Amino acid sequence: MEPAVLRDDMVDSLEHESKGCVHSDAISVAMRAVPRHEFVEDDRAAYADRPLERFGTRVLSPSTAARLLEALAPSEGDNVLVVGAGVGYTAAVVAEIVGDRNVQAIDITRRLVYEARENLANAGYEGVLVDCRDGIDGLPEYAPYDCILLEAAAIEPPRALVDQLADDGRLIMPLGAHEQSLVVVEDGDVAERLGGVAFQPMLVEGEQADTVERNRTRREDREHARRDAERRRGWQQDWIDWDEQV
Template identity: 70%
Template sequence: MDPAVLRDDMVASLEHESKRVLESEALSVAFRTVPREAFVPDGHSAYADRPFERHGTRILAPSTVARLLEALDPREGDSVLVVGAGVGYTAAVCAELVGGHNVHAVDIARRLVWEARENLDCAGYGSVLVDRRNGDRGLPEYAPFDRVLLEAAAVRPPDALLRQLAPDGRLVMPMGLGEQSLVTISGDESVERHGTVAFAPMLVESERTDTVEHNRTAREDREFAERDAERRRGWEHDWIDWDQYR
């Protein structure tokens, strides 16, 4: 079937009242324009509304991408940072909205960075910059950003990304550990919630899906608990060997 027809069907389903995750006219046009088949590997249905795994990373379903970008609300000319480039599809939709040279994306997985670059180039969005970085460090050399999108969950927004956000900018991310919410954080750090979501946790250097521990939020919770315990620790908790003073 003609991919353009499949794109129209996909957009119609995302706009339908049963989902209603796609409301912006500009975003609908972008979804109809970007050839998703250029980003979805063989064996997967490009326009099916379901996620898939790629190199140990979950690639988002179209409805999830729509929710993220409706919350992000990128406008023409905005500078956008996508944290979690994946296969490059979200960055391509952003490029349709703001212009490819205004879109920057990072991913911790080298194979995904290479694949995203190739996919974007083949789909006509070669001007999008994709780099291998720790997502929580952002891309300071291109800051400030009008829009920052995290495609992975964290307990709180990384400080580096907040510093790279323009004063009137907007950061969108899944926030939380067990129960997550999709949130928009403005330049003044006010928070708006957009319902519940379920995302994989953000990975940092040396934390990969094939290791024992790769959940950044769980690791942070443990470290915070240890630091808190140390602050409460007093001399009365230490064992004193009185024999050494005899």
């Protein structure tokens, strides 16, 4: 079946009352235009409404991506930052609405940055800038932003991202740890809660999604070191001054 037909079927299902993820004409038209199969390795799974994995990160299902995009509500000409670019699909949908040169995207994992750049170029959105950055720092060189989309969970809105918003700008993000809500942040405060979500936590420098260390972050390494020190006995306690013990 032709990809355009599959895209129409996908968006039709997202608009149906059973899912109700797509409400606006802008998001509907954009998702029908973006060739999702350019961002997903398995062409057969590209238009199925389920998440996938790529280089250690989760590729959002179409329904989850639609929820984020509807909350972001970008308009033509907006300057938009996508934090956690992943494979680049959500950045492409935003670019379809605001123009590809008005979209910047960052990801902490260099391999995903290369992947997103290639995918966006293949899909026709080569004007989107994708850079390897720590998401918590944002991309101040292109600020202020009318919209910022954070595709990872944090327990509070990152200060740098809030500071990079335009005066009437908004940040869309999953807020919380074990229990998360999709929220709209305006003027530094949560202005609206849009229901529960489940996202991976925001990574910081030293925490890469595509390495064997993915599940052993810096914070976890410190905790493991502390516990290991507490378990040591006798000669293993290298902090003991043995000369004083004689």
